[in-house]
Amino acid sequence: xxxxxxxxxxxxxxxxxxxxxxxxxxxxxxxxxxxxxxxxxxxxxxxxxxxxxxxxxxxxxxxxxxxxxxxxxxxxxxxxxxxxxxxxxxxxxxxxxxxxxxxxxxxxxxxxxxxxxxxxxxxxxxxxxxxxxxxxxxxxxxxxxxxxxxxxxxxxxxxxxxxxxxxxxxxxxxxxxxxxxxxxxxxxxxxxxxxxxxxxxxxxxxxxxxxxxxxxxxxxxxxxxxxxxxxxxxxxxxxxx
Amino acid sequence: xxxxxxxxxxxxxxxxxxxxxxxxxxxxxxxxxxxxxxxxxxxxxxxxxxxxxxxxxxxxxxxxxxxxxxxxxxxxxxxxxxxxxxxxxxxxxxxxxxxxxxxxxxxxxxxxxxxxxxxxxxxxxxxxxxxxxxxxxxxxxxxxxxxxxxxxxxxxxxxxxxxxxxxxxxxxxxxxxxxxxxxxxxxxxxxxxxxxxxxxxxxxxxxxxxxxxxxxxxxxxxxxxxxxxxxxxxxxxxxxx
DNA sequence: TCAACTTGTCTAATAAAATAGACAACATGG
DNA sequence: CCATGTTGTCTATTTTATTAGACAAGTTGA
Numbered sequence: 001x002x003x004x005x006x007x008x009x010x011x012x013x014x015x016x017x018x019x020x021x022x023x024x025x026x027x028x029x030x031x032x033x034x035x036x037x038x039x040x041x042x043x044x045x046x047x048x049x050x051x052x053x054x055x056x057x058x059x060x061x062x063x064x065x066x067x068x069x070x071x072x073x074x075x076x077x078x079x080x081x082x083x084x085x086x087x088x089x090x091x092x093x094x095x096x097x098x099x100x101x102x103x104x105x106x107x108x109x110x111x112x113x114x115x116x117x118x119x120x121x122x123x124x125x126x127x128x129x130x131x132x133x134x135x136x137x138x139x140x141x142x143x144x145x146x147x148x149x150x151x152x153x154x155x156x157x158x159x160x161x162x163x164x165x166x167x168x169x170x171x172x173x174x175x176x177x178x179x180x181x182x183x184x185x186x187x188x189x190x191x192x193x194x195x196x197x198x199x200x201x202x203x204x205x206x207x208x209x210x211x212x213x214x215x216x217x218x219x220x221x222x223x224x225x226x227x228x229x230x231x232x233x234x235x236x237x238x239x240x241x
Numbered sequence: 242x243x244x245x246x247x248x249x250x251x252x253x254x255x256x257x258x259x260x261x262x263x264x265x266x267x268x269x270x271x272x273x274x275x276x277x278x279x280x281x282x283x284x285x286x287x288x289x290x291x292x293x294x295x296x297x298x299x300x301x302x303x304x305x306x307x308x309x310x311x312x313x314x315x316x317x318x319x320x321x322x323x324x325x326x327x328x329x330x331x332x333x334x335x336x337x338x339x340x341x342x343x344x345x346x347x348x349x350x351x352x353x354x355x356x357x358x359x360x361x362x363x364x365x366x367x368x369x370x371x372x373x374x375x376x377x378x379x380x381x382x383x384x385x386x387x388x389x390x391x392x393x394x395x396x397x398x399x400x401x402x403x404x405x406x407x408x409x410x411x412x413x414x415x416x417x418x419x420x421x422x423x424x425x426x427x428x429x430x431x432x433x434x435x436x437x438x439x440x441x442x443x444x445x446x447x448x449x450x451x452x453x454x455x456x457x458x459x460x461x462x463x464x465x466x467x468x469x470x471x472x473x474x475x476x477x478x479x480x481x482x
Numbered sequence: 483t484c485a486a487c488t489t490g491t492c493t494a495a496t497a498a499a500a501t502a503g504a505c506a507a508c509a510t511g512g
Numbered sequence: 513c514c515a516t517g518t519t520g521t522c523t524a525t526t527t528t529a530t531t532a533g534a535c536a537a538g539t540t541g542a
Contacts, residue, residue: 191450206252
């Protein structure tokens with residue numbers, strides 16, 4: 001990792017250093033409380049100037065990944081990645097139980113719109129049909145862990161947004177329509193950089209990487225119920241199939 | 242997307258522009274052959290200078306995503322992402338059949354090493370036990386699509402590397418040990434930036450994002466056979482569960 | 483052919499990243 | 513207390529990213 005690679009990658013050296021250190025931490029190679037090597041040693045290891053390393057450490061401190069104390073050093077301040085299990089029965093709150101204390105879902109907004117080709121294909125309806133669109137953020141221990149956009153057929157669930165607003169749980173709101181259970185039909189997983197909105201709502205450092213999951217949930221007969229586009233911070237979470 | 246965000250993200254403006262345009266292309270929003278807006282219009286849209294946009298376009302052209310012709314404009318030159326299906330029976334070559342012409346796997350190197358804690362846990366052996374480690378690259382139509390590290394117990398498969406070198410197929414080599422079939426037990430999916438080695442072997446632009454899959458394959462009785470750490474370019478592939 | 487549009491290529495100026503060195507301030511163990 | 517090693521802060525310089533403007537060169541359709 002040399003500075004002269006920066007103009008090739010378009011990623012500043014201090015950010016590549018921060019990414020490398022964070023990767024060790026969230027990957028479990030460095031345990032919480034552990035002391036990092038000194039700034040001078042890190043500078044040698046990354047073939048960079050001490051000031052560049054300091055900028056990387058400052059970014060990690062702003063993210064809450066490490067904590068730096070004058071005269072003593074920098075210390076790991078955050079636990080490793082949490083796992084999000086994907087299977088036939090995928091429920092957000094059940095999924096993170098045991099890995100976090102309080103788990104909550106919050107609705108940012110809802111609106112009525114016409115289904116585009118993607119949404120229509122996923123829900124098995126015609127493009128242009130009315131669909132309810134929900135924008136939500138889910139948190140574990142008050143740390144945002146997931147930013148989701150959810151589409152449902154409007155004719156099948158006319159006042160879903162209203163009911164969901166009162167009790168922001170997919171499982172509970174579907175139950176209010178008499179659907180006792182539902183299943184995950186398919187999940188497509190990709191990855192990309194976070195955009196401005198995602199950076200803000202998920203409280204991420206700019207340029208963070210997201211795991212993107214596109215999922216279709218169906219009733220037990222296989223009829224599509226909802227289409228969900230979820231974004232997870234790749235530094236905080238991993239998906240387990 | 243303004244230039245003044247650059248010092249916050251550590252990602253150069255031209256790279257953020259390139260990422261945004263590439264995202265539209267691999268996401269299917271811009272179809273192959275389609276003409277992109279002119280450099281002046283893109284500069285306005287991204288609140289950037291035309292030269293900055295040109296650097297982004299040059300990067301995309303170097304990646305083979307677009308093609309630029311003087312006096313005419315820039316045109317989309319690559320199809321959208323290919324899907325890699327993950328299920329109980331996950332086989333690389335069968336998986337991409339129909340999405341590409343020729344599919345090949347190539348062994349970079351192999352070596353004997355002592356299992357670390359991760360590998361030992363995955364294979365159900367004791368840490369320190371001897372394991373064979375294979376480094377491979379898989380390609381579709383001569384485009385590298387996957388960089389994998391594979392570990393197997395040495396006592397269970399003593400000359401696996403030799404047999405695999407002759408016929409670089411996991412399925413075929415396991416079959417030579419009398420294992421007619423095997424199954425995917427678990428898959429963990431994460432995402433991160435590519436390192437220098439991965440950038441080179443996968444022929445990526447520096448700073449590219451990888452989907453990382455950690456998988457354990459077992460025999461039909463559930464006994465672990467191999468542990469595979471596969472890296473896929475997030476711009477070229479998506480994982481389907 | 484020509485007007486209007488496109489990309490290609492120069493020069494120049496400014497903003498930010500990265501390097502280099504020096505010294506202050508704090509922590510720790512002898 | 514003090515020697516040693518750590519982080520914090522300052523100045524200065526070089527390299528790179530970004531902006532700005534002008535004009536050449538290629539394409540297209542009237």
